[in-house]
Amino acid sequence: MKRAAGEGSIVMRRDGRWQASIRIGGVRKTVYGRTRKEAAEKLEAIKIEAHMHGVIANPKGKTVADMFRAHIEANIPKWKPRTLHDWQVTVERYFAGLRDLPLAKLEPSDIQKSFSEFVLAGKHKTALRIYRTISAACKTAVKYGWLSHNPCDKVEPPRYKPERREVWNTAQLRIFLDGARGHRMFPLWLTAICTGARIGELLALEWSDIAADLCAIRINKSAQRIGGKWVVGEPKTASGNRIVPVPNAVIEAIRFTKQNFPPSSRVFPYSPGHIGRELRKECQRLGLPPITMHGLRHLHGSLLLSEGLPITEVSERLGHASPAITMQVYAHALRQDRAVEVMEKVLE
Structure with a gap:
């Protein structure tokens, strides 16, 4: 029976050891065990680690740019023209360095770096917009099965408290x-x-x-x-x-x-x-x-x-x-x- 994509494979080698292999983010990982059970346990450990990092075993070669594109296309029917325009501008302006990154390699540290310089510059509103933008896109990637969970959940959102508007008397x-x-x-x-x-x-x-x-x-x-x-x-x-x-x-x-x-x-x-x-x-x-x-x-x-x-x-x-x-x-x-x-x- 053929295994589903992302499950990996377990076979017996000629030397009597068991070999378990799985492809994660386009990279094949292989572990060995003296018994089939031992190899299976090591394979499961790899899957759990991939899950904890927000990556599934087979993201189908998707990039961060693909993720943003998919999120925008999914929301076009309900977005107003201004919202669509603002999203496109935000992605182009603030995520140029991440666009070509394989989605399987997107780490919480990448997300942190995307807005850290704005926090240091005191631009907290911009920093929060960057965080919310990529977090929303990651949620769509989770929905599509490209990520196992949202890596933004491991990043503390930048704090921004709008100043109270002073009105005329x-x-x-x-x-x-x-x-x-x-x-x-x-x-x-x-x-x-x-x-x-x-x-x-x-x-x-x-x-x-x-x-x-x-x-x-x-x-x-x-x-x-x-x-x-x-x-x-x-x-x-x-x-x-x-x-x-x-x-x-x-x-x-x-x-x-x-x-x-x-x-x-x-x-x-x-x-x-x-x-x-x-x-x-x-x-x-x-x-x-x-x-x-x-x-x-x-x-x-x-x-x-x-x-x-x-x-x-x-x-x-x-x-x-x-x-x-x-x-x-x-x-x-x-x-x-x-x-x-x-x-x-x-x-x-």
């Missing part, structure tokens, strides 16, 4: 609203502040999405610039499809844009880079701490929660997948005064 917001009113991008910034929409959602807005008579904006798509081209797709989450009521001031600002700037199918025909640069310059001119477009989204959520709006309502406006996500991101903004009132009554 109401006085700073008022300075911005009063001082930036004459800027061409003010309607965009005002819309971001009053809707909490993501930058991609704002850049995808078309004139048909503005319900001026209802003072509401329909958000049902997201635009991203990938490889020099605009790509319009679905919002980040299913909850991203929403109708967001806005103050009349937002509608008036958008109407001003339509009346005073060159015609465009998009309400805000700018690039993310241009928006960010102009926003930084305006903050500097007004003497305000710098803020990003995502910071304006964060400001919207923080202001609503600090004023006691129900978290479910805020979550719906932001297009979060669930209120639990909103709670996690904006816990610092939740009002604590009711808790204080309860404790004061207890102590009376």
